[in-house]
Amino acid sequence: MLTEIRCEKFREKSIEFHSGLNVVLGDSFATNSIGKSTLLMVLDFVYGGESFLEHNKDVIEELGHHEYFFSFEFGVNSFYFRRGTFTPDLVYKCDKDYKELEPLSIEDYTALLKESYFIGDVDLSFRSTVSLFSRIWGKENLDVKHPLHSFKSQKPSDCVTNTIKLFKKYEPIKLLAENAKNKSDEKTTINKAAKTGLISKTTKTKYKENITSVNSIESEIEEIKNNLKKYAVNLSEIVNREVMDLKVEKDQLLSEKLRLDSRLLRVRNDIDNNKSIKSKHLAPLLKYFPDVDTARLENVESFHSKITRILRKELKSSEAELSESLAAVVAEIDVIDRKIAASVADIDNPSVVVDRVYELSQGHAVASKEIEYFETDVQITSDLKEAKALLAAEKIRILELIENILNDRNRKNVTEIYSEERRSPTLKIGQNSYTFELVEDTGTGKAYSNLILLDLAFLEATVLPFLVHDSVLFKNIQNDAVAQLIELYEATGKQTFIAIDEIEKYGLIAEKKLKEKKVVQLDNNKVLYIKDWRK
Helix, strand or coil, X not given: CEEEEECCCECCCEEEXXXXXXXXXXXXXCCCCCCHHHHHHHHHHHCCCCHHHHHCHHXXXXXXXXXXXXXXXXXXXXXXXXXXXXXXXXXXXXXXXXCEEEEEEHHHXXXXXXXXXXXXXXXXXXXHHXXXXXXXXXECCCCCCCCCCCCCCCCHHHHHHHHHHHCCCHHHHHHHHHHHHHHHHHHHHHHHHHHCCCCCCCCHHHHHHHHHHHHHHHHHHHHHHHCHHHHHHCCHHHHHHHHHHHHHHHHHHHHHHHHHHHHHHHHHHHHHHCCCCCHHHHHHHHHHCCCCCHHHHHHHHHHHHHHHHHHHHHHHHHHHHHHHHHHHHHHHHHHHHHHHHHHHHCCCCCHHXXXXXXXXXXXXXXXXXXXXHHHHHHHHHHHHHHHHHHHHHHHHHHHHHHHHHHHHHHHHHHHHHHCCXXXXXXXXXXXXXXXXXXXXXXXXXXXXXXXXXXXXXHHHHCCCCEEEECHHHCCCCCHHHHHXXXXXHHHCCCEEEEEECCHXXXXXXXXXXXXXXXXXXXXXXXXXXXXXXXX
């Protein structure tokens, strides 16, 4: 526990602390700017915080850079340190007379505090553990609707995670989260490999086709192995099988060639017959029908000629397309004919067996790889889904446990403070967010009372080593409730630090207790430091 803070700039050069409740007393007039909150900020500075340097710049501006000397007792051992405002990233370990022994970085110093308070197994830094629960005017953790936020921009998901860690329930979640991340990384790797063409992206339909293909290839290879002697004597069976496959393919191409030939013939006939009537061909018509209107006939024929030209253009285009398609089919037929000729020529040639087995092996390898990639992708997708489900289920289970613990302690403390069965505030924690529901009385006093009770529940239920509460939290709480809160601070058995004034209004018992537990009393004439710069 913290036992002392010394500073040459203090009006009282040394302020001593004790176990349990430690009270920084103000006066009966609630005089402001006398040093109550500043002393709590110094406490935070002693515990490795930075807020004093940021929020209380006026202290350094008025007093200049200065140093604080402080001591702790952990068991039977005492530890002495010095930290100054000029080089706040260094903390000096000292002897009992505060003579410098060795410098420590602020990280090493807070790590030492973490071990000394026996919270080394909490998966949080020392500052992340205690900073939230040092609620001092000037820090960003006084929002009664967001009591788990150490600062306004903190992500709600980080607040939830820190709460789980403070309850020392994070280890199973950490293991499941790492497993889910590994599965996610594997899934990402496969997707990138498929995207860049390193592996084939296989559909379910292609996967089924590959299964069929592999089974067929394995069957044929097995047949070759079992009948190798027979094939060595008569190779025509393998050749005939290949020729038969090629013949089927050729028949399909011949059918397509016949269809294209027929269409091409019709198109060419249409081109030949698509001719217009010329005007000289109308002369014989006048011989038999002298009264016919040849000019009108020529106009009609002119229109027909235009249509004919359009049709010829389209027919010529169709002829070209069909000719191109026909040429491609003929070329494919030619390739198949050469394959058939080569296969027949290889009868009684042993290399045909080797070639066939090699061809089958290549096909088997490609199909097998695609099957492997598809099955791996399916398995990883399934594993990732399962890992996420297990993580979510475990996290929900742990959060429900934490909720029940805190809300149950809240309920008990509310009943003790108000001496009746009142509805207590409810903390609801989701996987990535939380809410703190203030019921019935939504006034400022009740809101701060709920915040204090929640902190006390954390202090009682976790390894949190201490609490720091500023006077702003007590201002609007009803007097008898504050008197009961004083008893709760003391009952925790841990060191707590509060600043409070106007103590007479809380009753004789509370006033007496607060005076007994005071570590310093400040008023308009006795401010914290040797200099008063309010005027």
